[in-house]
Amino acid sequence: MASFIKLMNSNELLAQIKLKKSFLCVGLDVDLDKIPSHLLKLEDPIFEFNKQIILATHPYVVAYKPNTAFYEAYGIKGWLALQKTIDFLNQNYPKIFTIADAKRGDIGNTSTRYAKAFFEGLNFDALTVAPYMGSDSVEPFLAFKNKITILLALTSNKGGSDFQNLIVNNEALYLKVIKTALTYKNSEQLMFVVGATRPEFFKEVRELIPNYFLLVPGVGAQGGTIDEVCKYGLTKNVGLLINSTRDIIYASSGLDFAEKAKEKAMELQAKMGGYLSEL
Amino acid sequence: MASFIKLMNSNELLAQIKLKKSFLCVGLDVDLDKIPSHLLKLEDPIFEFNKQIILATHPYVVAYKPNTAFYEAYGIKGWLALQKTIDFLNQNYPKIFTIADAKRGDIGNTSTRYAKAFFEGLNFDALTVAPYMGSDSVEPFLAFKNKITILLALTSNKGGSDFQNLIVNNEALYLKVIKTALTYKNSEQLMFVVGATRPEFFKEVRELIPNYFLLVPGVGAQGGTIDEVCKYGLTKNVGLLINSTRDIIYASSGLDFAEKAKEKAMELQAKMGGYLSEL
Numbered sequence: 001m002a003s004f005i006k007l008m009n010s011n012e013l014l015a016q017i018k019l020k021k022s023f024l025c026v027g028l029d030v031d032l033d034k035i036p037s038h039l040l041k042l043e044d045p046i047f048e049f050n051k052q053i054i055l056a057t058h059p060y061v062v063a064y065k066p067n068t069a070f071y072e073a074y075g076i077k078g079w080l081a082l083q084k085t086i087d088f089l090n091q092n093y094p095k096i097f098t099i100a101d102a103k104r105g106d107i108g109n110t111s112t113r114y115a116k117a118f119f120e121g122l123n124f125d126a127l128t129v130a131p132y133m134g135s136d137s138v139e140p141f142l143a144f145k146n147k148i149t150i151l152l153a154l155t156s157n158k159g160g161s162d163f164q165n166l167i168v169n170n171e172a173l174y175l176k177v178i179k180t181a182l183t184y185k186n187s188e189q190l191m192f193v194v195g196a197t198r199p200e201f202f203k204e205v206r207e208l209i210p211n212y213f214l215l216v217p218g219v220g221a222q223g224g225t226i227d228e229v230c231k232y233g234l235t236k237n238v239g240l241l242i243n244s245t246r247d248i249i250y251a252s253s254g255l256d257f258a259e260k261a262k263e264k265a266m267e268l269q270a271k272m273g274g275y276l277s278e279l
Numbered sequence: 280m281a282s283f284i285k286l287m288n289s290n291e292l293l294a295q296i297k298l299k300k301s302f303l304c305v306g307l308d309v310d311l312d313k314i315p316s317h318l319l320k321l322e323d324p325i326f327e328f329n330k331q332i333i334l335a336t337h338p339y340v341v342a343y344k345p346n347t348a349f350y351e352a353y354g355i356k357g358w359l360a361l362q363k364t365i366d367f368l369n370q371n372y373p374k375i376f377t378i379a380d381a382k383r384g385d386i387g388n389t390s391t392r393y394a395k396a397f398f399e400g401l402n403f404d405a406l407t408v409a410p411y412m413g414s415d416s417v418e419p420f421l422a423f424k425n426k427i428t429i430l431l432a433l434t435s436n437k438g439g440s441d442f443q444n445l446i447v448n449n450e451a452l453y454l455k456v457i458k459t460a461l462t463y464k465n466s467e468q469l470m471f472v473v474g475a476t477r478p479e480f481f482k483e484v485r486e487l488i489p490n491y492f493l494l495v496p497g498v499g500a501q502g503g504t505i506d507e508v509c510k511y512g513l514t515k516n517v518g519l520l521i522n523s524t525r526d527i528i529y530a531s532s533g534l535d536f537a538e539k540a541k542e543k544a545m546e547l548q549a550k551m552g553g554y555l556s557e558l
Contacts, residue, residue, distance in 0.1 A: 069390070134441030157416060159414035180442070
């Protein structure tokens with residue numbers, strides 16, 4: 001358990017976005033088969049990789065998002081690396097927004113356990129949550145004040161359309177998920193995952209939730225572009241966190257990986273800065 | 280990583296069900312606030328509790344199902360206890376079916392990471408998976424041969440009806456989820472979660488999937504009864520795993536907790552045995 005509970009709401013995130021002229025989120029999905037081989041000799045290559053990526057990219061970044069699957073795959077060693085990574089972020093960059101991309105969700109008292117694990121134990125600012133089990137699977141996360149629950153709405157993968165785009169009472173399920181979630185207790189602490197691979201959907205989402213932040217995966221390696229996302233998704237209060245993972249953290253597999261990651265993050269930040277100056 | 284990969288398919292599970300005259304699954308959701316206080320002095324109270332529950336109940340049980348939320352809530356200590364629990368089961372009771380109730384699901388390569396964590400690293404026989412992200416979030420689990428993917432269809436919680444019972448093309452979403460999942464590659468390795476709180480839904484489910492195993496939570500503390508579930512859900516090849524958690528593992532909070540858990544498991548097994556003898 002962390003010795004303090006970090007509290008960061010969307011207003012503070014917005015202040016950081018304006019300060020850094022960036023709404024870039026970097027995914028920390030560490031694959032030992034992809035990181036530079038010189039790191040593998042170190043005691044904790046996963047944490048070392050993250051630390052160097054963070055040190056190089058943090059001026060251009062407002063959020064980091066480790067996906068828990070990559071840590072769980074390495075067992076206890078992976079969980080220790082995740083814990084060291086979030087501790088490093090909280091100690092050194094307490095104004096950076098941290099997201100555990102864990103896509104959890106279970107019945108009430110069990111969701112509370114997940115919330116405790118990520119919001120208190122690991123001290124993340126936010127957690128991604130799957131909506132399928134409904135109100136009493138989501139509200140236990142929302143019960144944690146000053147913590148953000150990021151609900152999956154429209155994901156960027158091919159299979160996303162299996163269910164998310166099905167029509168229910170004349171509207172797509174993902175829109176119904178958003179509408180229903182707005183009725184949940186403490187819904188003001190919600191953000192939503194809306195994938196970038198089909199930016200035309202942003203229009204409908206924005207009509208429904210003009211004032212909520214969207215976490216947007218799928219830019220870069222998965223095919224979406226920042227221009228398309230901004231065209232439909234940007235609001236007067238920004239309302240976007242665009243995630244990039246592979247394009248940044250695996251920009252190089254050599255000794256220069258952190259430097260190349262920095263260049264790529266700068267490039268994306270510059271593009272985002274252009275959109276912010278127009279607001 | 281385990282030194283061998285345990286492989287157990289539904290035929291072997293069925294053989295165990297016939298041998299033990301039981302289709303009882305026991306949830307191992309350890310809450311340090313609920314377990315007997317004398318265990319709290321031990322080095323690893325979570326594992327000790329599980330070990331004693333398993334030693335007392337295993338003759339009447341064909342499956343154990345730890346819910347990962349309860350372990351994650353205790354951080355590294357919790358993950359170590361989960362690892363010791365599954366190792367204890369695999370070493371001593373390799374014919375007992377083991378389910379990680381983790382409700383995972385993510386895009387393709389990320390789901391593969393979760394699958395490796397639970398099927399290889401921890402060596403569980405089965406994992407519960409959430410369907411919202413569709414085909415390429417579920418198929419990576421199914422790609423692991425002789426491992427079982429248990430897809431959430433109809434859950435037993437109140438919020439389940441927020442989305443699962445919505446009507447899509449004249450049928451409930453949970454039936455659409457099942458139908459769609461049957462088209463996934465290696466779908467013969469699927470089982471489905473169907474909650475016991477509304478047993479009338481079993482009829483429709485059984486018409487759709489007469490030959491698949493259902494994992495049924497919600498019996499006991501959550502309100503469903505074994506009689507109702509068996510009435511609608513039992514098939515010639517059984518096809519049911521009925522889970523009970525709190526009624527068994529928290530049958531007593533005293534020194535006699537394991538003995539009381541045994542009595543409760545025996546009672547449920549006897550009831551199940553009655554149904555099996557009618558097949």
